[in-house]
Amino acid sequence: MMNAEAQLAYGIFWGIYILGFLVFFYVMSRFFRLLPLYGLRTLLQAVLIVAIATPVESAEVAGWWIPAWLHGGYEAILGNAEEAARAFFNMGLAAMVMTLVWLLDLVRYRLTRR
Numbered sequence: 001m002m003n004a005e006a007q008l009a010y011g012i013f014w015g016i017y018i019l020g021f022l023v024f025f026y027v028m029s030r031f032f033r034l035l036p037l038y039g040l041r042t043l044l045q046a047v048l049i050v051a052i053a054t055p056v057e058s059a060e061v062a063g064w065w066i067p068a069w070l071h072g073g074y075e076a077i078l079g080n081a082e083e084a085a086r087a088f089f090n091m092g093l094a095a096m097v098m099t100l101v102w103l104l105d106l107v108r109y110r111l112t113r114r
Contacts, residue, residue, distance in 0.1 A: 002061060010064060017067065021052055039106055046098045054094040056087040068094075 002010070028048060032041045055065040056072070072087030 002064075014065075024052070025049070038109055042102060042105055046102045050091060050094045050098050054091045056090045059083055059086075 025045070025048060029041075029045060032044050035041050035044075051069055052067070054068040056068040058064040058066050058071075066087075068087040068090045072084045072091070075081075075083035075087065
């Protein structure tokens with residue numbers, strides 16, 4: 001268990017990370033508007049969400065979550081294939097869920113455009 005100072009730092013990290021993600025997502029969404037196809041724009045947004053916003057639980061501290069891309073990349077560089085695979089597995093699950101959301105959004109878009 002971590003002390004109160006570590007918990008505060010954890011909360012500050014996630015606050016800054018989420019704020020940074022929202023700003024980055026907004027900027028990239030404005031950039032994606034240049035693309036002519038709605039499906040391609042929303043697919044790229046979905047990829048951004050999966051790649052940047054998917055968490056994985058820390059192996060060292062129970063209850064602490066880390067961005068999966070960061071944890072998986074770090075563990076892959078260190079040679080810990082099991083931890084890297086766990087992080088990338090979470091990203092795979094998030095990709096499957098986001099694919100379903102993306103497809104449902106395409107159906108919604110198609111039905112409302114008629």
